[in-house]
Amino acid sequence: MEAPAVQSERQMAAGPLLAPDQAIITPSDVRKILIKRKWLILAGIVVGLAFAAVYILTTIPQYEAISLIDINSGKQSNIGISDLVQEQEAGVEGSLIRTATEIAIMQSDTVSLDVINTLDLYHKEPFAQVFVRNPYTGTLNPNQRKNILLIFKGSTKIATKPGTDLVEIHFRNQSPAVAAAVANAIVDRYMDRSLRVRYNGTTRISDFLAKQLDNLKSQATEAQDALSRYQKQNNLIGVDPNGGGEDLTLDDLRLANQQLSEAQADRVVKEARYRMAMTRNPELLLSVAPSATLAQLQQQDAALTVQQAQLQSKFGPQWPRLREVQSSLNQVRKDIDAEITNMQQRFEAEFKTAASTEDLMRGRLEAAKQQAYQQNRSAAEYQILRHGADAASDLYDALQTRLKEAGITAGLNANQIDVVDRATTPAMPVFPVKRNDAGIGLGAGLVLGLALALFAETIDDTIRTSDDAESVTSLPALAVIPHFDPAQKKVVSAPGTPAAEAERERMSRVSPDLISYTEPQSYVAEGFRTLRSSILLSAVDRDPKLLLLTSSFATEGKSTCAANLAISFARRSARVLLVDTDLRKGTLHMKFRTSNRFGLSTLLVREGEGSAYENPLPDLPNLTLVTRGPVTVNPGEALASRSMEELMQRWRDEYDHIILDTSPVLAVADTLSIAPQVDACFILVRSGVTRKKALLRVREQMRRVNARVQGIIVNDVDLRLENYYTYSKRYNYSYNSTYGAGYGGGMDAEQ
Numbered sequence: 001m002e003a004p005a006v007q008s009e010r011q012m013a014a015g016p017l018l019a020p021d022q023a024i025i026t027p028s029d030v031r032k033i034l035i036k037r038k039w040l041i042l043a044g045i046v047v048g049l050a051f052a053a054v055y056i057l058t059t060i061p062q063y064e065a066i067s068l069i070d071i072n073s074g075k076q077s078n079i080g081i082s083d084l085v086q087e088q089e090a091g092v093e094g095s096l097i098r099t100a101t102e103i104a105i106m107q108s109d110t111v112s113l114d115v116i117n118t119l120d121l122y123h124k125e126p127f128a129q130v131f132v133r134n135p136y137t138g139t140l141n142p143n144q145r146k147n148i149l150l151i152f153k154g155s156t157k158i159a160t161k162p163g164t165d166l167v168e169i170h171f172r173n174q175s176p177a178v179a180a181a182v183a184n185a186i187v188d189r190y191m192d193r194s195l196r197v198r199y200n201g202t203t204r205i206s207d208f209l210a211k212q213l214d215n216l217k218s219q220a221t222e223a224q225d226a227l228s229r230y231q232k233q234n235n236l237i238g239v240d241p242n243g244g245g246e247d248l249t250l251d252d253l254r255l256a257n258q259q260l261s262e263a264q265a266d267r268v269v270k271e272a273r274y275r276m277a278m279t280r281n282p283e284l285l286l287s288v289a290p291s292a293t294l295a296q297l298q299q300q301d302a303a304l305t306v307q308q309a310q311l312q313s314k315f316g317p318q319w320p321r322l323r324e325v326q327s328s329l330n331q332v333r334k335d336i337d338a339e340i341t342n343m344q345q346r347f348e349a350e351f352k353t354a355a356s357t358e359d360l361m362r363g364r365l366e367a368a369k370q371q372a373y374q375q376n377r378s379a380a381e382y383q384i385l386r387h388g389a390d391a392a393s394d395l396y397d398a399l400q401t402r403l404k405e406a407g408i409t410a411g412l413n414a415n416q417i418d419v420v421d422r423a424t425t426p427a428m429p430v431f432p433v434k435r436n437d438a439g440i441g442l443g444a445g446l447v448l449g450l451a452l453a454l455f456a457e458t459i460d461d462t463i464r465t466s467d468d469a470e471s472v473t474s475l476p477a478l479a480v481i482p483h484f485d486p487a488q489k490k491v492v493s494a495p496g497t498p499a500a501e502a503e504r505e506r507m508s509r510v511s512p513d514l515i516s517y518t519e520p521q522s523y524v525a526e527g528f529r530t531l532r533s534s535i536l537l538s539a540v541d542r543d544p545k546l547l548l549l550t551s552s553f554a555t556e557g558k559s560t561c562a563a564n565l566a567i568s569f570a571r572r573s574a575r576v577l578l579v580d581t582d583l584r585k586g587t588l589h590m591k592f593r594t595s596n597r598f599g600l601s602t603l604l605v606r607e608g609e610g611s612a613y614e615n616p617l618p619d620l621p622n623l624t625l626v627t628r629g630p631v632t633v634n635p636g637e638a639l640a641s642r643s644m645e646e647l648m649q650r651w652r653d654e655y656d657h658i659i660l661d662t663s664p665v666l667a668v669a670d671t672l673s674i675a676p677q678v679d680a681c682f683i684l685v686r687s688g689v690t691r692k693k694a695l696l697r698v699r700e701q702m703r704r705v706n707a708r709v710q711g712i713i714v715n716d717v718d719l720r721l722e723n724y725y726t727y728s729k730r731y732n733y734s735y736n737s738t739y740g741a742g743y744g745g746g747m748d749a750e751q
Contacts, residue, residue, distance in 0.1 A: 105194075282298055
């Protein structure tokens, strides 16, 4: 069975092993990231809450008022003449188109400006901002008109309520009273406009029919006068129109006269529709002759007009998209003109047909007259005149009655809007909602903090735990030294007592970071005892005597670790020699608070042989210390000299364990000259400081000089990052000491 040292050498010769798969993040990894980056995550949360607070404090509260109306598209404007308006069943699609058209009308510039003028919004915020440079003088220039409409329409939202035919009018403003007033004013102005437009259209038709009635009245009067004159001239008083053998002729004459009257009435109606088509007014045509095609084209025209205004105001007249909208708008307007032309042509054809029918009926009547003249010229003439007068009078009376009804039905049928809910003054703003915004800020800050933590974790290439060290180097992590605060231990004995003085004198012999001496029952001291046991078990066939501790760079705690390890070995009653081989910046003399006049540098030049070996701790007489001594000119050459080899050979014979505190490998090459001569080398890394590439570089350099690297010592570790640390919470040895739970402070910054 191979010794662990031989196995380690073969692993180093074979190169680094593959690191375990790190693609899968376990809950343990997440916990480590949260612990390591907790301040970064907290900073992200603070930033998110700060942004939320700034948004809440700087945002002007906006209140939203809502009006609810029902637009009944089933009603049609009708002046009471059934032949004038041909009602059509629009169906669901037609209803939706009509509703969309009415919504577009409510959002039109005309209604918007009417509301602005009615409520005098020119002097209310935010509309008053438009007139900061040019005050409002009663008229709007084009730029002011555009800007105030943009503000108004940006605060307005009109849409159907989901699942119903109801329409909601939303308006937002920083004043709740203004929001409610504007929402109600939009409804009022729209209703007024709808009534006015439809009533005006009906009035135009009524005016045309009134002129036609004047003609009918004249015709009826003339017919009555002619009948009276003929009756007087021919002495036809008392003639019975139903008597004698003249029944068939009179019936035929009566029928022809009736058909002529109907043809005349039909011609008048068709002529009225044709003249209405000649006005080419789309809205008027829709009010008297609904057309789904024309209504859809009108809606497209309104939508494209609004889009054209928005694009032109935002991007200017040269914007490519604006040209496309203008082209579409021109095409829609051409389609509207074409549709109106089709309707005009249809009405013209109907009018001409009615006129032709009237002419035919008139010809038939004339034939009937001639026939009646042949039978009884006088009686027939009388009957003709009488029926003509009666027909003219009947037609006049019928149209007069319908015309009177038109004035009433125009106003009644024009109003298709039912106000379900009028807007009330809102009590709470719709934004900012402090609780929601704070929650969003907290969530966004947490996401930001987690993102920063993951990013920092991605770019962090330092060694944090024993698992990191083993995965990088494929060397075993012999021990984990917990993070501790090297503050001076407080004296627990009563002040002034001999025990307290003895304790204070004992503590003054070493620096506070020698925990193995000052706090032998602490977690930290237990870590060094674990390191001692790992070193003794690393070679089962022989105890390693000559031990070397090194690191990548300075400030990784190497001297502190070496001193504590030496004290741990000395407590086993073994003869221990601690040598400071860092001839440049060694600090062991400061840790044991001894003189540095004699040391290793004087031993190498064979001076002060007796004074270089010291026993710094009276209660540990088996611990011997050799400091670095005065700084030499060539420390590298001194360590590589024959004298150093002789010293190490002599130390092997005199001591059980020799611990060499060396200089950092990547800083100077002094350590590489003595590393091949020792029994075991240990690379010390500091959690959160030592980088992975630096550790790999140290391992490679030690391998090149055939050093026996036994493992890694991980120093200054936050035990919460070690996976096995949770074991101590369930199985606690209850170390009671100053450093028992003191993992939150800083680590010794010395070598």
